Amino acid sequence: MIKDYQQQKSLRDSYDFCIIGAGPAGITLGLRLAAAGWNVLLAEGGGREYSPRSQGLYACTSTGLELYAEETRLRYLGGTSNHWAGRCRPFTPSDFAIAPPGDLPGWPIPYSEIEAYLPAAMDIVDLQPGSNFRALNTGLNGGDFEADCFLLSPPTRFAQKYATALEQTKGLDVFINCNCVDLEFDKVSGHLAAVTLSDYKRNRQRLVARHFILATGAIENARQLLNSESLRAAGVVSKDGLVGGCFMEHLNIDLGTFILKSGQPPEPRQYYTSDAFVAEYKAGKGNVTAVLLADVQTYGRTAEVKHFLENLACDMGIASKVAFVAKFSCPGDGVIGTMIEQFPNLHSRISLLDEKDELGVAKVNVNWALSADDRHTIKCIGSELAKQFADMGLGYVKLNDFVYDTSIPLKMAPHAHHMGTTRMAASPQFGVVDANCKVFGTENLYVAGSSIFAKGGASNPTMPLLQFAVRLADHLNAKMGAASGAVA
Numbered sequence: 001m002i003k004d005y006q007q008q009k010s011l012r013d014s015y016d017f018c019i020i021g022a023g024p025a026g027i028t029l030g031l032r033l034a035a036a037g038w039n040v041l042l043a044e045g046g047g048r049e050y051s052p053r054s055q056g057l058y059a060c061t062s063t064g065l066e067l068y069a070e071e072t073r074l075r076y077l078g079g080t081s082n083h084w085a086g087r088c089r090p091f092t093p094s095d096f097a098i099a100p101p102g103d104l105p106g107w108p109i110p111y112s113e114i115e116a117y118l119p120a121a122m123d124i125v126d127l128q129p130g131s132n133f134r135a136l137n138t139g140l141n142g143g144d145f146e147a148d149c150f151l152l153s154p155p156t157r158f159a160q161k162y163a164t165a166l167e168q169t170k171g172l173d174v175f176i177n178c179n180c181v182d183l184e185f186d187k188v189s190g191h192l193a194a195v196t197l198s199d200y201k202r203n204r205q206r207l208v209a210r211h212f213i214l215a216t217g218a219i220e221n222a223r224q225l226l227n228s229e230s231l232r233a234a235g236v237v238s239k240d241g242l243v244g245g246c247f248m249e250h251l252n253i254d255l256g257t258f259i260l261k262s263g264q265p266p267e268p269r270q271y272y273t274s275d276a277f278v279a280e281y282k283a284g285k286g287n288v289t290a291v292l293l294a295d296v297q298t299y300g301r302t303a304e305v306k307h308f309l310e311n312l313a314c315d316m317g318i319a320s321k322v323a324f325v326a327k328f329s330c331p332g333d334g335v336i337g338t339m340i341e342q343f344p345n346l347h348s349r350i351s352l353l354d355e356k357d358e359l360g361v362a363k364v365n366v367n368w369a370l371s372a373d374d375r376h377t378i379k380c381i382g383s384e385l386a387k388q389f390a391d392m393g394l395g396y397v398k399l400n401d402f403v404y405d406t407s408i409p410l411k412m413a414p415h416a417h418h419m420g421t422t423r424m425a426a427s428p429q430f431g432v433v434d435a436n437c438k439v440f441g442t443e444n445l446y447v448a449g450s451s452i453f454a455k456g457g458a459s460n461p462t463m464p465l466l467q468f469a470v471r472l473a474d475h476l477n478a479k480m481g482a483a484s485g486a487v488a
């Protein structure tokens with residue numbers, strides 16, 4: 001049942017599970033745990049639709065690279081899936097096997113731990129389980145780049161697709177306009193005792209559950225943990241520790257342009273760094289898309305920009321001029337886009353501010369920062385791509401100077417893939433959650449979403465985070481079943 005917490009506060013006295021946040025991660029967990037027979041509260045801070053009031057609670061400051069953190073997240077039922085583009089690429093074994101450079105370890109689990117959950121995650125985002133992640137083209141000869149393989153989800157809008165299930169699944173209480181504003185930790189038992197929920201009039205209520213799961217996106221998951229005075233007092237969370245640290249994005253670098261040799265087929269090319277490239281250059285992974293200007297497709301973010309331009313042009317009566325600019329291209333010229341891995345580094349960080357939001361939760365600052373290792377990855381991908389383009393007689397690549405000269409500031413944009421702020425590790429020395437997504441130092445507090453990523457690879461994060469969510473649901477179901485001696 002979906003109820004509006006602003007109107008009615010008919011919560012049970014206690015739940016088996018309390019999940020905070022109804023985006024892809026929270027909805028997936030809520031439906032699975034309730035279907036297994038448990039009483040589940042899914043508390044969503046926003047309403048059924050976008051509202052400036054809810055979205056305003058995402059307001060934050062930035063001291064690092066420009067992240068557009070307020071614009072790229074959506075704070076209402078369905079979360080950011082309300083405008084995601086649907087590109088899906090699974091992690092591969094090497095994402096889990098290879099540690100990043102520096103002092104931080106990579107994943108504490110092998111890829112096989114989430115591989116079995118790929119069909120379920122594909123099904124959730126409307127990809128036919130078993131269908132192949134397809135390549136647009138073949139790879140480049142040198143062995144450094146293979147053809148990239150991906151699939152496009154419709155894209156699945158979680159609030160719409162799962163509306164009936166959210167209404168009708170027995171045992172599941174979904175409350176919208178129901179904001180988590182505090183986590184109450186009991187140091188003696190090691191349990192999160194309760195969360196504090198608030199409506200928009202600041203009416204607060206204490207909610208007890210046996211297990212709690214944070215599923216509010218990578219920035220907010222860290223924010224909720226950092227904001228909790230009781231977690232800080234118990235030493236589970238510290239202001240400059242791992243919670244909020246290692247914030248990662250995928251890098252959208254403007255590598256340069258290319259001219260295709262005449263006679264070469266003009267179709268878009270998508271390449272992906274091979275494991276051999278990663279091993280040889282000790283670099284991160286990356287996807288490179290080479291598209292002739294005349295062929296630039298409008299999907300995802302580009303489609304959003306196009307839609308905006310269309311509306312603007314119609315409003316201002318300049319449609320023909322905008323159309324001319326949008327269609328203009330030089331025959332044979334192409335642009336190169338990328339989605340490049342960022343390695344975890346502790347300087348890239350979400351930290352708590354003194355200033356509070358409308359509901360009394362401390363705001364955060366985002367300091368998105370790259371390391372020298374990231375510049376090395378960008379340089380290697382750019383220069384090897386240019387060499388192999390020429391070697392294969394495909395054409396010529398003109399790299400931007402900041403690609404090979406690391407003293408020049410990068411021209412770059414984020415991909416809206418927020419990761420790493422509650423990273424998974426084998427011990428609290430290197431991470432925030434353990435291999436089962438449980439927060440170190442607690443007995444019953446879990447985290448879902450891409451904040452748990454120890455490494456981001458160059459795969460789009462949503463399908464993998466769903467693999468982890470389904471795995472977490474299985475783990476909790478088994479744990480609860482074992483504890484009660486019954487199969488739910």
Ligand SMILES: Cc1cc2nc3c(=O)[nH]c(=O)nc-3n(C[C@H](O)[C@H](O)[C@H](O)COP(=O)(O)OP(=O)(O)OC[C@H]3O[C@@H](n4cnc5c(N)ncnc54)[C@H](O)[C@@H]3O)c2cc1C
Binds near residue numbers: 081181300416449461
């Ligand atoms: C333009 C764009 C395009 C994208 N394209 C792709 C793509 O092609 N492929 C891909 O893999 N990924 C893509 N992404 C990323 C994708 O949207 C995210 O990975 C995904 O939505 C994360 O899911 P989540 O459930 O972890 O978090 P979210 O979707 O952010 O959901 C978090 C939920 O928590 C709620 N919440 C927050 N704070 C509170 C609180 N205090 N109390 C209660 N509830 C709260 C929010 O309202 C929200 O519903 C894209 C993102 C953007 C912005």
